[in-house]
Amino acid sequence: MRADALNVGGEPVVTKLAMKMEDSLQAFAVRAACFIGELDVPFSEEFDGHDFGATHIIAYVGDEPVGTVRLRWFQSFAMPERLAVIQRFRGHNIGSVLLERCRAQAEARGCNMLYAQALPRDVGYWEKQGWRRLVAEDPDAGEKRIVAMVKAVDPSKPLPEIEAPEALVLRRDGRLDSTGMPPGTVSN
Numbered sequence: 001m002r003a004d005a006l007n008v009g010g011e012p013v014v015t016k017l018a019m020k021m022e023d024s025l026q027a028f029a030v031r032a033a034c035f036i037g038e039l040d041v042p043f044s045e046e047f048d049g050h051d052f053g054a055t056h057i058i059a060y061v062g063d064e065p066v067g068t069v070r071l072r073w074f075q076s077f078a079m080p081e082r083l084a085v086i087q088r089f090r091g092h093n094i095g096s097v098l099l100e101r102c103r104a105q106a107e108a109r110g111c112n113m114l115y116a117q118a119l120p121r122d123v124g125y126w127e128k129q130g131w132r133r134l135v136a137e138d139p140d141a142g143e144k145r146i147v148a149m150v151k152a153v154d155p156s157k158p159l160p161e162i163e164a165p166e167a168l169v170l171r172r173d174g175r176l177d178s179t180g181m182p183p184g185t186v187s188n
């Protein structure tokens with residue numbers, strides 16, 4: 001475990017990478033409470049088949065798992081997703097501690113860019129954490145479902161502006177079929 005300079009009720013907040021199944025179950029329990037229980041996300045959307053290829057980070061207050069985020073790895077960026085803190089433990093910046101652990105983890109792997117897909121209502125949260133929109137806001141775009149956000153892993157090396165349209169940078173993952181491969185993929 002790694003200690004972070006944050007206390008809740010006198011207990012330090014620590015973050016840990018899930019190394020064994022029990023750790024992953026703690027991450028999944030936090031997500032089930034926040035996304036399925038609190039935010040009405042369907043189970044099939046929350047547990048989308050990408051959990052076993054991801055790095056899971058868990059925040060603890062004492063022995064209690066109180067927050068989590070999953071980090072997926074791509075060729076040119078790392079992608080934090082499913083950031084959640086149990087409702088009664090909110091208000092202590094535990095989300096920020098989890099995102100900083102993502103940044104440090106990406107840095108340790110030599111990755112330069114963090115990329116996330118945020119709901120419009122959460123863009124203010126990501127901006128407070130030092131993220132920016134990948135594509136400038138288009139006032140004529142109408143109601144958006146998802147916004148692409150980025151952050152440099154090393155704050156002294158800012159990311160270049162990109163020219164790609166938002167439709168391209170928000171490309172969604174293909175659904176996985178029962179073999180764990182995207183539909184149509186030929187497997188041997």
Ligand SMILES: CC(C)(COP(=O)(O)OP(=O)(O)OC[C@H]1O[C@@H](n2cnc3c(N)ncnc32)[C@H](O)[C@@H]1OP(=O)(O)O)[C@@H](O)C(=O)NCCC(=O)NCCS
Pocket residue numbers: 034035082083084085086089090091092093094095096121122123124125126128
């Ligand atoms: C997002 C989440 C992890 C943050 O939890 P947290 O670390 O306890 O956050 P805090 O309550 O300490 O808030 C940290 C700061 O972000 C701000 N903030 C929190 N949610 C926000 C939002 N949706 N939009 C803008 N600002 C937000 C707070 O006002 C606070 O600002 P301050 O430091 O200036 O006071 C938590 O709200 C959560 O689990 N939400 C449900 C799951 C979810 O929606 N996940 C995706 C969101 S990115």
